[in-house]
Amino acid sequence: MIDPKPLTPAERELAALDCDRVLVGFQFKPSPLEIGRLTVTIRSHGERLHASMLALPPKNRTRRSDAALRDWGDLIAQGPRPVPLGAWTYLRALARTVRGFLEVLADADAAKGGVR
Structure with missing residues (x-):
């Protein structure tokens, strides 16, 4: 079950750091096991941020x-492609979308003069 509460500022920072860990060059690509673990982590961040986005x-x-x-809806509906690098490409797309959520929510916070 998804936690319906918005991410705290510390949780948003953690989500941003996790996105940074994913959005690296090919030479730093994580192992397949780490890609799986990071996919679960990024999806978890994204699901909570998605709820905050819908509440805007x-x-x-x-x-x-x-x-x-x-983008989030398409990524969740489609999942990773069964091709070489498909899981890594999917993870990176999730991370870029989560980063977009974070930026939109930060802009909304700034517009109302505080942190959500």
Whole structure:
């Protein structure tokens, strides 16, 4: 079950750091076992952030927020492709979308003058 509470500032920072760990060059690509572990971690961050994105008031919705929500939906529906590097490519796409969620939510926080 997904925790419906928004991520705390510390949890958002952890999510950002996890995205940084994923979005590395090919020479730093994690092992298949680590890719699986990171996929679970990034999906968990994304699911909680997705709930926060859906809760944004209409005035905070942008093209970027709508695109990130569409991307998340597509990624969750499709899953990784059964091709070489498919799991790593999928993980990276999840991480880019989570990073987008974090940036949209930070912008919304700044617009209202605080941290969610």
